[in-house]
Amino acid sequence: MRLALWMYEGTAHHGVGRIANSMQKVHAVFHAPQGDDYVNPIFTMLERTPAFPQMTTSVVSGRDLAQGTIRLPETLRQVEAKLHPDLIIVCASCSTILLQEDLEVVAANAHTQAEVLVYDANPYRMAEVLSADGLFTQLTKRYARPQPLTARPSVNIIGPASLGFHVRTDLICLRRIMQTLGVQVNVIAPLGASLADMARLPAAWLNIAPYRELGRKAAVYLEEQFGTPALYDAPIGVQPTLAWLRRLVEMLNDVGARVDGPAVDLPPLTAFSLDGMSAPSGVPWFARTADMDSFSSKNAFVFGDATHTVGIVKFLHDELGMDIAGAGTYLAHEAGWVAEQLVGYLPPTADQESPTADRTAHGQPSSVGGLLVTDRFQDVAARIAELQPSLVCGTQMERHSCRKLDIPCIVIAPPTHIENHLLGYRPMLGFDGADVIADEVYTTTTLGLEKHLIDLFGDAGLEYEENGGQEIGQDTPALDTPPSQENAVASGALPHPLTPKAQTPTWTPDAQAMLKKVPFFVRGRVQRNVEKYATEQGVSDITVDVLQAAKEALGG
Amino acid sequence: MSAIQKEDGLYHSFCGLTCVGWLYQKIKDSFFLILGTHTCAHLLQNALGVMIFARPRFGVALLEENDLSKPQPELEALIDEIRADHKPSVIFLLSSCTPEVMKVEFDGLARHLSRPDLPVLFVPASGLDYTFSQAEDSVLQALLPFCPPASPDDRRVVFLGSVNDAIADDFALEAARLGIPVAGFLPATHFHELPPIGPGTVLAPLQPYLSKVATRLARDRGATLLNSLFPFGPDGTRAFWEDLARLFGLNVDLREREAQAWSRLATHTELLRGKRVFFTADTLMELPLARFLKAAGCEIVECSSPYIHKKFHARELAALEGVPVFEQPNFDRQLRTIAATQPDLVISTLGTTNPLIGQGVVAKWSTEFAFMPIHGWAGAGTLVGMFTKALRRHAKLDPLDDPVWSAGLMPGAIPLVSNRS
Ligand code: SF4
Numbered sequence: 001m002r003l004a005l006w007m008y009e010g011t012a013h014h015g016v017g018r019i020a021n022s023m024q025k026v027h028a029v030f031h032a033p034q035g036d037d038y039v040n041p042i043f044t045m046l047e048r049t050p051a052f053p054q055m056t057t058s059v060v061s062g063r064d065l066a067q068g069t070i071r072l073p074e075t076l077r078q079v080e081a082k083l084h085p086d087l088i089i090v091c092a093s094c095s096t097i098l099l100q101e102d103l104e105v106v107a108a109n110a111h112t113q114a115e116v117l118v119y120d121a122n123p124y125r126m127a128e129v130l131s132a133d134g135l136f137t138q139l140t141k142r143y144a145r146p147q148p149l150t151a152r153p154s155v156n157i158i159g160p161a162s163l164g165f166h167v168r169t170d171l172i173c174l175r176r177i178m179q180t181l182g183v184q185v186n187v188i189a190p191l192g193a194s195l196a197d198m199a200r201l202p203a204a205w206l207n208i209a210p211y212r213e214l215g216r217k218a219a220v221y222l223e224e225q226f227g228t229p230a231l232y233d234a235p236i237g238v239q240p241t242l243a244w245l246r247r248l249v250e251m252l253n254d255v256g257a258r259v260d261g262p263a264v265d266l267p268p269l270t271a272f273s274l275d276g277m278s279a280p281s282g283v284p285w286f287a288r289t290a291d292m293d294s295f296s297s298k299n300a301f302v303f304g305d306a307t308h309t310v311g312i313v314k315f316l317h318d319e320l321g322m323d324i325a326g327a328g329t330y331l332a333h334e335a336g337w338v339a340e341q342l343v344g345y346l347p348p349t350a351d352q353e354s355p356t357a358d359r360t361a362h363g364q365p366s367s368v369g370g371l372l373v374t375d376r377f378q379d380v381a382a383r384i385a386e387l388q389p390s391l392v393c394g395t396q397m398e399r400h401s402c403r404k405l406d407i408p409c410i411v412i413a414p415p416t417h418i419e420n421h422l423l424g425y426r427p428m429l430g431f432d433g434a435d436v437i438a439d440e441v442y443t444t445t446t447l448g449l450e451k452h453l454i455d456l457f458g459d460a461g462l463e464y465e466e467n468g469g470q471e472i473g474q475d476t477p478a479l480d481t482p483p484s485q486e487n488a489v490a491s492g493a494l495p496h497p498l499t500p501k502a503q504t505p506t507w508t509p510d511a512q513a514m515l516k517k518v519p520f521f522v523r524g525r526v527q528r529n530v531e532k533y534a535t536e537q538g539v540s541d542i543t544v545d546v547l548q549a550a551k552e553a554l555g556g
Numbered sequence: 557m558s559a560i561q562k563e564d565g566l567y568h569s570f571c572g573l574t575c576v577g578w579l580y581q582k583i584k585d586s587f588f589l590i591l592g593t594h595t596c597a598h599l600l601q602n603a604l605g606v607m608i609f610a611r612p613r614f615g616v617a618l619l620e621e622n623d624l625s626k627p628q629p630e631l632e633a634l635i636d637e638i639r640a641d642h643k644p645s646v647i648f649l650l651s652s653c654t655p656e657v658m659k660v661e662f663d664g665l666a667r668h669l670s671r672p673d674l675p676v677l678f679v680p681a682s683g684l685d686y687t688f689s690q691a692e693d694s695v696l697q698a699l700l701p702f703c704p705p706a707s708p709d710d711r712r713v714v715f716l717g718s719v720n721d722a723i724a725d726d727f728a729l730e731a732a733r734l735g736i737p738v739a740g741f742l743p744a745t746h747f748h749e750l751p752p753i754g755p756g757t758v759l760a761p762l763q764p765y766l767s768k769v770a771t772r773l774a775r776d777r778g779a780t781l782l783n784s785l786f787p788f789g790p791d792g793t794r795a796f797w798e799d800l801a802r803l804f805g806l807n808v809d810l811r812e813r814e815a816q817a818w819s820r821l822a823t824h825t826e827l828l829r830g831k832r833v834f835f836t837a838d839t840l841m842e843l844p845l846a847r848f849l850k851a852a853g854c855e856i857v858e859c860s861s862p863y864i865h866k867k868f869h870a871r872e873l874a875a876l877e878g879v880p881v882f883e884q885p886n887f888d889r890q891l892r893t894i895a896a897t898q899p900d901l902v903i904s905t906l907g908t909t910n911p912l913i914g915q916g917v918v919a920k921w922s923t924e925f926a927f928m929p930i931h932g933w934a935g936a937g938t939l940v941g942m943f944t945k946a947l948r949r950h951a952k953l954d955p956l957d958d959p960v961w962s963a964g965l966m967p968g969a970i971p972l973v974s975n976r977s
Binding site for chain 2: 001002003004005006007010011013014033034035036037038039040041042043044045048049050051052053056057058059060061062063065071074075078082093094095096098099123124125127
């Protein structure tokens, strides 16, 4: 048994709620104790939905268990009377699944007009991602109907869902692209889809399923069953977007040729820019400006789900010219795919010998082709501490770990956080997404002339406050909970640093004074590097001379 | 006394595990170990947003599939890990739904894990039986064996319920000012500082969700339970201190003090006068909060609470005479009542507040009241401000009379119905 402090993925029932809440007139009913209703505020507070999320907890209490009462039929009737959904999805929780009740029979007793689907999501075998994807695939199989293709070239956009990572703005970006190409969007699912829309899925010429985590299996089914070709890549970065666009046009025209429909032409690239007259992305030129030379010495560690981890590693390496210090994912079931995608991108590591994906459920991090595979944030923090990269692209948890390690970090993957639901246009996909990510990298790391000035003068002339202005202690809780003194106490009580407990050398006062001249935001790193150097050299006291020698050896 | 109407309990709230969020910070040398599942861990990280602090003094001993078939969970190694990492003086072992269903024998398990220098105390908290703040009652009951006995002539007060240190200081000072001797607080800031309790002890509950531990102490140790209002707002605080003083044979008259306190709140109470307020159910603090608002001139349209204890809450219920009071309410019915009665302010749970606002209602998080220093004379300003803040801010903004602004992201969103235009 292990101690869990923070989970990358939500539970199976959260996955079900995400699908139900994405769709029109679909409602989830959780046969669960009252506390499992906690998923509800995740929607209303992060997405700030002005409506009640489409999910209801049919409360199971200790007394109900003792008396053998089961309230599910009554809840189903209440939900039906109030909301008249077309479909109600019922699922059990981690505790009620052990009761081995036949929920099919129980639900049938409710005699609702609405269809009731009992979704068998075993919370001990699947978490949020597999549960949501499994349910969506099941709905696709259940509702998609054979039918003629649309007259004009069209696509389905499959995968955006409630509480997805920047999906709302990804969707804006994809729709803009389709508009520019003159391609009709047939159905977007699950976000915004009704059951009638699900039925219409096979009318599209092509499926776009950019997320590994949600929608790919449904697209595979549609391909097998209805022959709808699918584009499975995620257009993250400029070149991948270009390649994706060309492929999209080609695939549509293949269909067009088959059905004798209109052709799609790729317009000049300027047509894809927001102003209609410049390059669709600033990244290619930006990456080549003199300012960006310092990127060549910067390395990044990337950790997240499958789609974003792969997309970001390639983007940083191929388009910004950065080195990749390492990468990883918390999705054990996708580890093989991620590793395969990243062949040639990851530096060889000592533990590369295990070539297959091990299950990580029992807390042991495993390694697949140099990829870190774990769902324990402590493993990730330890890896970052060991690698000391100049940039981390991770989840909210890595952002948190990096504050303590003094390493710049940007958030590129779910789970979503209140800060991933900002109002502005911040897609991850397409040309616009490339611009957004590059800006984020640029503003997060110290670069260019600024870096030289800092190297040359230390913090002289740079008016940074030692403690003020930093984000430490202003941690926004996952659901911005009410401000309280209690929280202030918690943020003050920072956990121990994650550095290994080696014998650390001591600093002489002179050397310490010199260290103080290093700007505070890199001081921690310099200190650790010098200590590491001293330890390697077998020196126990760090004097001014040792510090100088270290600086020389480490290249300043 | 108001008649209590009982419904089917289909409302939104959290389970007992939530109390960990404030108790681990209150009892500084404690560790809260939840025997639970991924669900419980996900609840804590989302409901409280505190797990993001990478090494809080609580965690979930994660039951995974292969643990389900084991007769008794093996927690020894985890306890050793916690002992080494955190050096706590006490570990609270909280139950959750899955092990309850598995019929884990928690009492025995806790006893088995206990060491003389590190007791492991069982705390029933599962969502099958406990809601929100209720599990604090379980934590305090678990602590009782460690409250030393007090002799019958030890006539002092023990304040019941976790409040932050600043509020605790206020109460200790105020007691001294009135000549009331103080034995301490349950819970105390450290495990070894628990107050002695005996037949001479007077128990003064600061929080309205501690009926079980209070009645148990009265029964097992012969302590006297203060039967008064809870110390929220000038009215509640005055009644609390006057009644408490009386149990010590002291006759204090705080009329003047109460009047001064109200006059300091005048700008707020002017705004509140005549406002119609509705409490859904959440933290179990609803009765005293509604009573305070009633005293401040509000009309309480409905006051619902997860659980009501007729005796423990007797004075609050008496003060709410004429107000519709519900226990275990049904949220859908509440929505219909809200639509029919159009209250000026609805106090509701974390998950329901935004959608209520989306329906054109001014609504405020009930959860916030569980985290704010709102007790006693010093807390009255904070307390009243929490109610008026939402009213003031919404008054400053234009009415949202075009549904386009709240159409929102989710396709299922019910368009806003403005009740102001
Ligand atoms: S309701 Fe039960 S299973 Fe759900 S979080 Fe609370 S204790 Fe865990």
